[in-house]
């Protein structure tokens with residue numbers, strides 16, 4: 001029997017596509033998603049959800065709730081764009097673009113639309129009495145800055161949920177069974193004393209020297225860290241002109257490692273470099289944390305439910321027009337990237353004219369750590385969390401690129417949105433109906449947390 005929610009999604013595909021396109025058009029960067037969040041909040045309010053706006057100290061974060069009691073399923077929405085990615089939809093446009101603007105190079109517009117569709121469809125099921133429980137959609141800002149979910153987790157917003165589900169646009173339909181790197185990002189601001197660089201440099205204490213010495217220290221440190229560690233920095237202030245000793249200078253560090261405990265140890269070592277540099281240069285320094293984000297805690301029980309739902313839903317059926325569009329975009333994807341995607345995802349017979357036509361059957365690179373980080377990690381340590389990727393761009397297309405932006409503004413993404421909303425709905429329906437799986441997910445969550453506690 002088709003559920004009320006499924007009927008609703010099928011009847012509202014155009015509406016869900018409009019949500020994706022509207023947020024794509026707003027293209028607002030982290031913590032500035034004013035129009036995107038207000039637009040989504042209004043949609044949920046109109047659908048009868050209770051909406052709390054501006055939660056966890058962020059104007060663009062929200063919580064939208066429907067139903068009551070348990071099982072209580074939370075859905076994580078994101079809607080931030082990336083600076084400088086532009087909204088160019090063709091190579092020519094990108095080349096001739098004068099002023100690069102923000103763009104949805106990670107497809108969070110489609111992510112938001114899929115989660116909204118899933119949430120509204122689940123509410124239909126609850127309203128019509130087909131399932132019992134509660135659904136909460138969390139509007140999580142600033143994923144690209146790794147800020148939103150960390151602050152929401154700290155505010156305890158996720159804690160009442162039994163499980164959290166989310167999804168992400170990608171080139172391939174697959175369930176996340178990998179973890180991600182934990183990360184700390186912060187700015188070190190040094191203050192010294194200015195002086196004329198030629199007349200009285202002996203009176204100066206250079207803040208830039210401190211930055212440079214700190215960086216030298218970091219580059220020596222690289223030899224004495226585990227291979228999973230990544231250290232990157234940019235100098236955000238290096239003084240104004242060479243003939244004035246810089247009074248202030250700043251360097252911005254991002255450090256990654258396999259888990260948050262290793263990141264905390266590494267952070268202390270990086271802090272020591274700053275301290276050492278400040279002593280050597282007789283300057284002072286302040287540290288400002290930009291983000292502090294956990295690795296993702298997998299949940300195999302939820303991964304299994306998601307895979308079942310994905311296989312039942314099936315991949316989107318692409319039209320001739322979509323294939324033609326995909327072929328044009330695909331010409332700009334490096335052959336090496338296409339080949340890599342092909343072999344890693346075992347895509348033989350599942351790719352046609354640049355688009356994925358199947359579901360990855362299994363758990364891609366199970367248990368490995370992705371080089372990248374996501375603030376889904378912060379949520380996943382509070383409540384059992386499951387995530388999947390849905391095809392919304394061409395095979396091999398790198399994230400954070402104009403190719404991704406372009407596809408996520410097209411009907412390819414709109415098709416992906418409908419599929420992902422259906423997967424979220426199906427997964428939720430299974431969990432509302434079979435409480436055992438929620439209990440198993442909770443047991444696995446506790447077990448994994450204990451393993452981690454014993455490790456450190």
Ligand SMILES: [Zn+2]
Nearest residue numbers: 106108143168
């Ligand atoms: Zn993303």
